[in-house]
Amino acid sequence: MNPDRSYQEAHTDFSRSLSYGDYLALDTLLSAQRPLTSAHDETLFIVIHQVSELWMKLIVHELQSAMGLLAQEIIDPALKMLTRVVRAQEQMTNAWEVLKTMTPADYLEFRSAFGQASGFQSYQYRLVEFLLGNRNPFMMRPHQHRPEHHRLLEQALTSPSLYDLSLRILAQRGLGIPAEVLERDFAQPYTPTPQVLGAWLEVYRHTEAHWDLYYLAEKLIDVEDNFRRWRFNHLTTVERMIGYKRGSGGTAGVGYLKKALEVVLFPELWQVRTEL
Numbered sequence: 001m002n003p004d005r006s007y008q009e010a011h012t013d014f015s016r017s018l019s020y021g022d023y024l025a026l027d028t029l030l031s032a033q034r035p036l037t038s039a040h041d042e043t044l045f046i047v048i049h050q051v052s053e054l055w056m057k058l059i060v061h062e063l064q065s066a067m068g069l070l071a072q073e074i075i076d077p078a079l080k081m082l083t084r085v086v087r088a089q090e091q092m093t094n095a096w097e098v099l100k101t102m103t104p105a106d107y108l109e110f111r112s113a114f115g116q117a118s119g120f121q122s123y124q125y126r127l128v129e130f131l132l133g134n135r136n137p138f139m140m141r142p143h144q145h146r147p148e149h150h151r152l153l154e155q156a157l158t159s160p161s162l163y164d165l166s167l168r169i170l171a172q173r174g175l176g177i178p179a180e181v182l183e184r185d186f187a188q189p190y191t192p193t194p195q196v197l198g199a200w201l202e203v204y205r206h207t208e209a210h211w212d213l214y215y216l217a218e219k220l221i222d223v224e225d226n227f228r229r230w231r232f233n234h235l236t237t238v239e240r241m242i243g244y245k246r247g248s249g250g251t252a253g254v255g256y257l258k259k260a261l262e263v264v265l266f267p268e269l270w271q272v273r274t275e276l
């Protein structure tokens with residue numbers, strides 16, 4: 001037996017150098033869980049929300065960088081970033097498995113403490129939706145009291161979405177995207193057109209000629225697929241937690257979330273499957 005004793009050579013004096021905890025600002029991070037009650041499950045509830053917000057932070061970072069590249073028609077490195085978005089979305093979806101260990105009775109022990117607070121007011125979630133193209137100016141309203149978040153959302157609302165930038169590339173490749181689509185009012189929801197469907201059909205029918213666009217299209221489908229999974233798992237968790245009660249944010253609750261399941265981010269990419 002020759003047990004490894006190399007741990008004894010590990011650095012142990014951090015009085016003059018950066019430690020793990022300092023680098024990661026763990027004092028700040030780990031002091032940000034501040035339950036309002038003594039209910040055992042409130043810590044779980046807070047941690048799952050915070051972990052989800054951290055994943056959203058990474059998703060926004062990757063999406064914005066990918067969009068910057070797509071705006072310059074640089075596709076491959078953007079695809080690498082979108083792959084990371086897809087993986088981060090999976091982590092967010094897996095978080096429901098941990099949260100579901102809480103029962104409605106556990107939840108009721110602390111529910112009244114957080115009043116009208118709701119994920120509906122998550123500016124990062126709304127930013128992800130705006131970047132992906134699900135745009136609704138009403139959703140800016142809960143952020144009026146935080147000008148820096150409001151500005152960030154407004155900027156995203158009025159700029160091309162991930163899909164708009166992808167369609168610009170189709171246009172640059174001569175795939176017949178109408179000017180009205182390229183110069184649309186970005187603050188409004190996207191309306192599908194037969195011409196855009198035709199352009200994607202060309203890509204899917206001649207994949208070899210348009211390999212990078214074909215790959216981009218499938219990556220967008222991955223992102224939307226995962227977004228739907230998150231929404232669906234949220235909905236089911238909400239239903240098992242509060243049934244058909246109103247949400248803390250003031251919406252109908254499950255009814256509102258069911259409606260959101262109908263949102264389609266990249267409509268022609270789904271339609272193209274029927275046409276092929």
Ligand code: HEM
Pocket residue numbers: 048049052053099107118119120121122125234237238241242246247248249250251252253254256257260
């Ligand atoms: C016990 C667990 C949860 C319950 C009962 C719940 C309930 C709800 C309800 C009822 C809504 C609709 C808006 C409202 O009226 O409040 C909502 C929205 C939302 N929740 Fe949750 N939620 C839970 C956990 C989470 C977690 C862990 C996250 C992660 C960040 C989250 C993020 C969101 C987001 C982003 C929205 C806005 C969705 C949209 O507008 O499409 N929720 N939630």
